[in-house]
Every structure is written in C-alpha cells, then in structure tokens.
Amino acid sequence: MIIATIGSHSALQILHGAKKEGFQTMIITDNKREGFYKNFSFINSVSAYTSLDEAVSMINEIKDNGILIPHGSLVEYLGKERVDRIETKIFGNRKIFEWEANQKKKMKLLKKSNIKIPEIFERPEDVDRLVIVKLNGAKGGKGYFLAKNKSEVKEGIQKLIESKMIRDEAEVIIQEYVIGVPMYFQFFYSNIINRTEIFGIDIRYETNIDGLRRLTYEYMKELEIDPTFVVVGNIPAVARESLLPVALEYANNFVRTTKELVSPGMIGPFCLESIVTDNSDIVVFEFSGRIVAGTNLYINGSPYSWLYWDEPMSMGRRIAREIRVANEKDKLSLVVS
Numbered sequence: 001m002i003i004a005t006i007g008s009h010s011a012l013q014i015l016h017g018a019k020k021e022g023f024q025t026m027i028i029t030d031n032k033r034e035g036f037y038k039n040f041s042f043i044n045s046v047s048a049y050t051s052l053d054e055a056v057s058m059i060n061e062i063k064d065n066g067i068l069i070p071h072g073s074l075v076e077y078l079g080k081e082r083v084d085r086i087e088t089k090i091f092g093n094r095k096i097f098e099w100e101a102n103q104k105k106k107m108k109l110l111k112k113s114n115i116k117i118p119e120i121f122e123r124p125e126d127v128d129r130l131v132i133v134k135l136n137g138a139k140g141g142k143g144y145f146l147a148k149n150k151s152e153v154k155e156g157i158q159k160l161i162e163s164k165m166i167r168d169e170a171e172v173i174i175q176e177y178v179i180g181v182p183m184y185f186q187f188f189y190s191n192i193i194n195r196t197e198i199f200g201i202d203i204r205y206e207t208n209i210d211g212l213r214r215l216t217y218e219y220m221k222e223l224e225i226d227p228t229f230v231v232v233g234n235i236p237a238v239a240r241e242s243l244l245p246v247a248l249e250y251a252n253n254f255v256r257t258t259k260e261l262v263s264p265g266m267i268g269p270f271c272l273e274s275i276v277t278d279n280s281d282i283v284v285f286e287f288s289g290r291i292v293a294g295t296n297l298y299i300n301g302s303p304y305s306w307l308y309w310d311e312p313m314s315m316g317r318r319i320a321r322e323i324r325v326a327n328e329k330d331k332l333s334l335v336v337s
Contacts, residue, residue, distance in 0.1 A: 001327065002026050002045075002066035003320060004059065004088070007033050008073035010291050010316065013299055016042050017316025018069075021324050026066070028058045056082050063088040067336060069319060070094070070290045075101055089336040091319060092267045096289035099262060103136050103173035106287055109261065113253040115272070115284045118176035124153040124169070130177040132229075133157065134286075135166060144229040146177060175285060180277040183237055184294050186302075187251045188318050189266045191334040192326050196251050198244060199269070199315055200302035202294030205233040234294040238303055239276075246282050247272070254287065267335055268322060269295070269315050291315050 003018035005011045007029025015025040019042035027037050031048035038046050049055040055078065059068055067089045075083055075097050083097065099105045110117050121127050127150045135143045143165045147153040153174060160166045186199040209227040239247070250272055259265030266289065273286040295315035298305065305313040313321075326335045 001323075002062050003069060003323070004028060004062060004066050005069040005071065006055070006073055006077065007037055008077065009071040010293050010296055011037075011071070012040065013296050013314055013316035014069045014071070014291065014319065015040075015316070016299065017314050017318070018320040019043075020317050021320035023320060023324075026062065028055050052078055052082055056085050060085075060087045067091055067323060069316075070097070072288065072290065072293065074290075089332075091323065091336055092269075092290060093258070093262060093264060094337045095262050096258070096266070100287070100289045101136055103134055103286075107173070107175075109254070109257055110284055110287060112261065113250070113257040115250045115253060116281060118178050118275075118283055118285050121174040121176075124150045124157065124174065126150075127153050127174060131174050132177045134173050134175060135160070136171055136173075142228075142230050146227055178275040178277065178283045178285065180275040180281075180283070183239060183243075183274050183276050183282075184292065185239075185247045185251070185272045185274060185282075186269065186292060186295055186315065187271070188269050188315065188322075189251075189255050190322055191264075191267055192322060192329065192331060196248065196255055197308050197318075198248055198251070198304045199318070200295055200298050200304055201237040201239055202292075202297055203235040203237050204231045204294070205235055206230060207232050231293075234297055236297045236302075240280075243276065243280060243282065247274075250282065250284065258289075264334075264337075267337075268319055291319070 001023055003023040004026040005014045007027045011027055018025050024044050026045040027043050028047045029037055031050055034046055034048040037043055047058045049058055069091050099109060107117055107120055130148050133145050133153060133156055143160055145156045147156055157169055182203050184202045188197045188199050206229045209229055255266045269291040271288040271292040272284045274282050274284045276282055299314050301312040322335055326332045
C-alpha cells in the first residue's frame with residue numbers, strides 16, 4: 001500500500017511516519033519543490049506537477065493501492081472542485097473539509113459541542129468591543145485584522161474587498177478578541193480503539209503581530225503599523241495539568257457532535273485552537289479537522305504521545321499506525337472516505 005500526500009504543510013512528517021510503519025511513500029508536489037523533496041530517503045516516489053489538474057490525475061493514479069493523507073494545503077491549494085474529483089481513498093472524513101473551510105459552520109460545530117467560544121457578531125453594526133475579523137479557509141491567518149469598533153470593521157472589510165481577498169462581507173466572521181495565551185490543543189481520535197488522545201500543544205508564531213511585541217502601542221501608531229496574523233512557524237507548549245481534563249472533555253464532545261452532524265464523524269487528527277484566559281478558561285476560537293502544522297514540532301513524539309505509546313510517535317506515524325492496524329483487522333473502511 002502507498003501512503004501519499006501533497007508537498008507542503010506537514011508532508012515530511014506524514015511520510016516519515018508512514019515509512020516507520022512499513023508503507024511505501026509518495027509525494028505529489030509543485031515542480032518547483034521537486035528537488036527539495038528528493039533529499040529525503042524515506043520518500044519512495046516524488047511526482048511533480050505543473051498544473052493543479054495534473055496533481056489530481058497523479059493522486060488518482062494510485063486509487064487502487066493508495067491512501068491520500070490530507071493536510072491544510074489540500075483544499076486551499078487544489079480547491080473544493082478538484083478535491084471532489086479525487087477518487088483515491090482519503091484518510092479521515094472528507095466531509096469535514098467543507099465545515100472547516102467555513103468559519104461560521106466551524107463555530108456552529110463548536111457551540112453544539114458545548115465548547116466555550118468567543119462571542120460572534122453577525123454585523124459590523126453590532127460590534128461593541130475589540131474583535132478579530134477572519135477569512136474562510138486555511139489561509140494561515142492571512143487577511144485577518146483587529147478592530148475596536150464598527151467603523152474599523154467596515155473599513156477593514158472594504159480593504160479586503162478592494163484587494164480581492166473576499167467578494168463581500170458574508171465571507172468573513174467577526175469574532176470577539178479574547179485576551180489570554182494562545183494554545184493549540186492537538187488530538188487524535190481512533191475509530192479502531194475508540195479513544196481520543198491528547199497529542200500535543202503548540203503556539204503559532206505569527207508575523208507581524210509577534211514582532212510588534214517589541215514595540216510600544218504608541219510607537220506602532222506613530223509608524224502606522226497594523227498587526228497581521230500570517231503564521232510562519234510554531235512553538236512547543238506544555239499546559240498545566242489541571243487544564244487537560246477540560247481540553248479532553250471538549251475534544252470528546254467535538255467527536256460526538258461530528259458523528260451527529262458530519263457522519264461518520266471525526267477520524268484521526270484534529271486541533272482545537274484556543275485561548276487560555278487568566279481565569280484558566282479554555283476558549284476555542286477555531287478547529288482544524290486534520291493534521292496541523294504544529295505537530296511538526298514532535299517528529300520524535302510529544303510529551304503527551306509518549307504517555308500513550310511509550311515510543312516515538314509523531315502525528316504522521318500515528319496516522320500510519322491507525323491505517324496499518326485497520327488494514328490488518330479488515331476495518332480500513334472505518335478510517336478512510
């Protein structure tokens with residue numbers, strides 16, 4: 001069996017883990033990155049495309065003996081229409097992609113899961129506090145902006161429309177900006193052993209907002225610098241142990257809700273992207289329904305994955321382990337779609 005993925009995001013970790021579990025590995029990548037991926041001996045096959053339609057054709061060439069592992073770049077690069085043409089089995093529930101790509105549907109799932117979320121403002125006119133305005137899709141924070149009143153929200157949305165990042169106001173979500181420490185809780189849900197595992201925690205390193213910490217607010221305004229939220233890296237984190245029961249409760253609630261609303265539900269890795277307040281409340285402002293790039297920090301296992309497995313277990317290897325065990329038990333249909 002071949003484990004394949006798109007060349008971006010967490011591809012190296014995914015294929016390294018697949019090779020550790022005894023699979024043949026394949027990467028489908030933009031031809032500009034072909035040379036880079038050929039540096040790694042655990043990748044058996046590098047297929048370079050010159051167009052996105054060609055990428056889909058390459059993925060479908062392994063439909064009889066391969067599984068594609070999705071990550072954040074899959075829908076963002078290929079687009080929903082091309083992803084819908086993929087005939088090769090995809091690890092996880094491909095129906096989650098549509099929910100993850102829509103900020104308002106995301107928040108519906110979280111709220112239904114009895115997870116604490118920030119207040120959502122339906123219209124710019126309703127804004128009465130500091131908010132963050134976000135775009136749909138896995139854009140790594142690109143285009144997000146802060147606003148403290150309705151005028152700033154309207155002005156920011158108009159700039160996004162003029163830059164053609166969005167077509168209209170309906171393509172953004174206006175969310176209360178919760179003050180606290182960002183913590184991105186990574187999980188893995190196994191259909192095979194019916195268990196949700198806390199897998200790791202990371203903090204996103206974002207430009208230019210993290211660089212602006214070195215400047216005073218007055219100096220920022222004097223230079224007319226606006227904060228942006230483009231993710232360029234990740235930082236490892238370990239939470240106070242007293243936070244973990246709530247995080248795991250949220251994760252289990254989320255798994256149950258996805259089974260109800262997005263059948264067959266969550267399969268494999270996901271992330272609850274959160275702020276921890278000074279009252280130790282965990283406020284979840286987004287989710288990712290697949291492997292997140294923050295798991296790249298833990299190629300040799302995280303402090304939490306060691307507690308479950310007592311061996312080096314990256315998220316990439318955990319995915320491959322789930323596929324291998326499912327295949328051995330003739331239950332592959334429980335982990336792919």
